[in-house]
Amino acid sequence: MTPAVPAELLRADGVGFAYRRGAPVLHDIGFALTAGRHLGIVGESGAGKSTLLRLLLGLDAPTEGTLHAAGTRLDIRNRARLREHRRFVQPVFQDPYSSLDPRQRVGSIVAEPLRSLGVASGREAVERAVRALESVGLPADAAQRFPHQFSGGQRQRIAIARAIVARPSVLLADEPVSALDMSTRVQIIELLDELGTASRDGAAPLTVVLVSHDLGVVARLCDEVIVLERGRVVEQGDTRRVLTAPQHPYTRRLLDSVPRLSAAR
């Protein structure tokens, strides 16, 4: 089952979320993720970025509004629908040290989604894992080694390989570079950018949803941006437009706060 990728990959309409008996943490979120247009979700602590990501991953259901993925409603109580969603979106998390099982070889870690999603097993899974590792720039023998034998940046490449091995349409990346050294950060962003343009094994290119507090990283990768403040979208649109002509005072404050190289005296 490899349906033609619809132009609109994800869609949120009036999405809100409140934990049980808690105050709402997201209010009236609306956006569309179109194929090939990487989306940045920007905000600070308490903005609701991680909650929004959980909704997009299907780990929680919105308490208000609706989410659509690949044109159909995302209902996480429907197990078949959720399973389909797992093949459609895959996550990458911040910390490459805790997100990889230290006791498993890298090849097995990367092949895991193929097995759990029932996409491939046995030799085919192994071969696809090796190809995924190659596509993130790791050497062929990486599959035989263990996570601790790799640097932080390489581990994040392994996590990305695992996320793309089942050929999802959307990669949900939660602060994927903030735990990395500066020079490694840029390399990983470049890799995400490449994965978005290259077609892998004839598969459709990947569209990235990047959750980040780092405006520089978002500016480098994302075509569209959503600025969240305390659970609300204060500004959204074309990244270039938002960053060069921010309309909302909060966006302006965020931009003014970013330390710049030109400050050197």
Added chain:
Amino acid sequence: MSEQERPVLEVRGLTISTQDGRGLVHDLSFRLDAGERLALIGESGSGKSLTSLAIMGLLPDGVVAGGSVRLGMTQLIGASERTLNRVRGRAAGIVFQEPLSALDPLAPLGRQLAEPIARQAKREGRRLSRAETRAAVSAALAEVALRDPERIARAFPHEVSGGQRQRVAIAMALAGKPELLIADEPTTALDVTVQAEVLELLDRVTAERGTAVLFVSHDLAVVARIASRALVLRGGRVVESGDVASLIERPAHDYTRRLVGAARELDDALGSGGAR
């Protein structure tokens, strides 16, 4: 040497190694004059944080330092714990990335800040009454731009935000009126708007007091905001040093070029409002 010329901190041939002889920092030398601001720039494994810990005599067990670290008049390498305790807080204060690591989770912030304030008063030959201590704590909290200092003083560390905790940690580090403030990635864990405020605060209070700053960071743009001079460390060695503006404009060493290139790529993306 006159008082004017005496460096606040002079590090000569500092080596840091594990007990079994693995070198972590190799033959590091630099000096910091009164009121000056120097940055140690480096990525993970560069030895920048070990260097700042060595200056405070806070190296972890199993790690040893050799060479010379003179803080004011005191040689710290090989110094007794008693000497180190006398120097900490008074000659140099330190602020870490995670202020929680420097704060007691079970004591109200005001009581924690009162300790270095009382110690400093004692050194100055004064004994503070309870009311005087409370007033001094409030004044110290107000100096680091904490609104409602009375409320902050009563709060426990987990009851205030990360930015507020870091401001309290700065107030504590400065309570002993040190000539040197060591700031080790002090804004790395903070939100970007809070980072800007805390950098502004560090800039202002150290300028007002004439405190020298040793600023440890992986982030060139943050360094550019605070420091005038920098050492670029890699694998425990200095690869390049100079004033920050020149390092950014004309990096000479390959490694510095790579760091500047990475920082510039993100900076440029932001400058043009998106690279794509």
